[in-house]
Amino acid sequence: MIVVDPSYEIQDDLDKGSLVTRLEACGRICYKSEEKITEGSALPFVKKIAEHGHNSVMEMAVVTLRLHCSSQQVTDFLGCQPKYFIIDLVENGLLVTGSIRAFRELYLSFPETVLVQAMVDFLGASHSYLLEGVWQSVDRNGVSSIAVEKMTLDQVEQLAPYLLLRHRFLSVKFIVNRAVTHEIVRHRPCSFLQESQRYCRYNQDKFGNQVTFIRPMFFAPDSAEYTLWKQAMELTEDLYLQLLETSTPQAARTVLPNSCKTEIIVYCNLAEWKHIFRLRTSPAAEPSMREVMIPLEAEIKKRYPELFH
């Protein structure tokens, strides 16, 4: 068995890449198949994922659009009650942030709404592969009265504080135990992707042929309690590996405990991070949760001192 400390990483690198490379990098956490990432692997991976309906992967990239449109077009759009979008009225139009999934599903539900058409046509012109099965290039009979611009991340970072808080999405990868992830996933506005004990078979070479556990912060390493915890993990690992000889990972995992190491990506806007920190760094929160959330909050506070104080 392997024992590791919990950790987290703000995924700045993914912000620099394309949408599709971001989706692949996040999606592969479920299978722990990051070693399969090559120059040409992103597109086929994402297409397959979309076909299979593994929809949460398509939530892992958001796009912010600036729309110049009329107030009637805004009213028609808001009449659709768009779900899972961040929408703000700005001068002469709207600021809209949504994930690829949100845009796909909006178009499926409201293909006749001109503002929806304008946004999805705009995305489709450069990223048609992300809208496959949902959208096709259409001749709309003339020039649209709606101007659409994609905001770069740098432009989003320059927004006024209220808009920055709402439109800046930040993803963080945590390596923590499964008790912590069980609590994190209660934060409903977030998107999540997590290492799957159904797909990962921990007797494989890439996992070191063993189960990895998170060091419990509750017990000092030389304490009697730590020795008991370690015995329990050794026993459970032994049973899991025996079960794998005749059973699938999803069956064998039924003996795995909360202490199992897992990886999870949490993706949400800064407003939701603020809410999470308020709940998960307080003395009432679970100590293993505070172990990662307190330093993460400090790091994000340094980046956005005017928003997190």
Ligand SMILES: Cc1cc2nc3c(=O)[nH]c(=O)nc-3n(C[C@H](O)[C@H](O)[C@H](O)COP(=O)(O)OP(=O)(O)OC[C@H]3O[C@@H](n4cnc5c(N)ncnc54)[C@H](O)[C@@H]3O)c2cc1C
């Ligand atoms: C110390 C502590 C102890 C806890 N103990 C337990 C426990 O014993 N058992 C248990 O089941 N859970 C427990 N929880 C989980 C807790 O009840 C919340 O589910 C979790 O913290 C998610 O936070 P949230 O609901 O405020 O907001 P999020 O899900 O993060 O949502 C953010 C905001 O969106 C809005 N929102 C999202 N969805 C809805 C909705 N459907 N309706 C209305 N508003 C919505 C709210 O304004 C909310 O503030 C505990 C949490 C903490 C911090």
